[in-house]
Amino acid sequence: MDPPFHEKYKPLFNNCVILSKHKDDFLMNVDEECELPLIDLQRLTLNYSEREQCVKEMRQAAREWGFFQVVNHWVPQEILKSIQLEQRKAFHHPFSKKAEENILNLSANSYRWGNPRATCLRQLSWSEAFHIPLTDSSRIGDAYKSLRASIEAFATTAAKLTKDMAEILAEDVGVSSTFFQENCLPGTSYLRMNRYPPCPFSSKVFGLMPHTDSSLLTIVNQDQIGGLQLWKNGRWINVKPNPEALVINIGDLFQALSNDVYKSIKHRVLAPQQDERFSLAFFYCPTCDTEIESCIKPSMYRKFTFGEFMEQVRKDTQATGSKVGVSRFLM
Numbered sequence: 001m002d003p004p005f006h007e008k009y010k011p012l013f014n015n016c017v018i019l020s021k022h023k024d025d026f027l028m029n030v031d032e033e034c035e036l037p038l039i040d041l042q043r044l045t046l047n048y049s050e051r052e053q054c055v056k057e058m059r060q061a062a063r064e065w066g067f068f069q070v071v072n073h074w075v076p077q078e079i080l081k082s083i084q085l086e087q088r089k090a091f092h093h094p095f096s097k098k099a100e101e102n103i104l105n106l107s108a109n110s111y112r113w114g115n116p117r118a119t120c121l122r123q124l125s126w127s128e129a130f131h132i133p134l135t136d137s138s139r140i141g142d143a144y145k146s147l148r149a150s151i152e153a154f155a156t157t158a159a160k161l162t163k164d165m166a167e168i169l170a171e172d173v174g175v176s177s178t179f180f181q182e183n184c185l186p187g188t189s190y191l192r193m194n195r196y197p198p199c200p201f202s203s204k205v206f207g208l209m210p211h212t213d214s215s216l217l218t219i220v221n222q223d224q225i226g227g228l229q230l231w232k233n234g235r236w237i238n239v240k241p242n243p244e245a246l247v248i249n250i251g252d253l254f255q256a257l258s259n260d261v262y263k264s265i266k267h268r269v270l271a272p273q274q275d276e277r278f279s280l281a282f283f284y285c286p287t288c289d290t291e292i293e294s295c296i297k298p299s300m301y302r303k304f305t306f307g308e309f310m311e312q313v314r315k316d317t318q319a320t321g322s323k324v325g326v327s328r329f330l331m
């Protein structure tokens, strides 16, 4: 069922002797493990002072970390459990079926693995994914109706959670309270189901190469295997899995919208040695013609639309193997 990574990317592995002289190639093992700021969202439903404390912690985490975890969130555990189970089933089909038969009946290119544009080993991701624009979830056929139902249930609750959090964060940086309601429609977000197969070369290759997310906000549901790392204060830090919590991170669009008050932090996933790892990411995104412009002046970024941003990401990835990101739009 695993994609033929080694076979397809053999030339990159052969060049690796030279590449591994690069010091970052030895940085896979990081001793430091951290607990991300943990925010109990239940307090949003309690009295004024509890709510204010919760809001304060969320804004502080978004400023200082760009990453946090939430518990007592709006996504029921049963929905998370069922999507995890269905995701596992979908990935456990033979590779040829996933790659050639479009089993979920999604748009072309929804099933992805490795990085077809990688020019060196550091740009390879030893993982496979189903990338699902939410406009497409209804196309999933009846053979996968429980997957379709869990995706739809998850997407509905995840969209509500991201909208509520985005509004709380936005208020502090002058973004209109109706921005998300007007620009983030039920079908404009994306879901990505990720699987990281066991990797015999885990000291040489990433599970998911370092990147920032192109979203406004991202929700990640990771399993217990671990491997997610974020870049903080000049080093990589392991994010300890917490089974009760969802990981939330600021995406590129919110960084620009907040004029860098909130940071879209670089993160990556180490390839597991023995176990397979699964994660699910929900990318909260606006329509393509949504204009991203900070209310904080002077603005560091020129005004751009989400569509323009994605087109730039596509061009950069095609040309260099990796994304440049929001710095492309600096004034």
Ligand SMILES: O=C(O)CCC(=O)C(=O)O
Residues within 6 Å of the ligand: 192, 194, 208, 213, 220, 222, 228, 267, 269, 278, 279, 280, 281
């Ligand atoms: O697998 C993870 O924990 C993170 C996934 C991720 O960063 C992504 O899909 O953008």
Ligand SMILES: [Fe+2]
Residues within 6 Å of the ligand: 211, 212, 213, 267
């Ligand atoms: Fe990510």
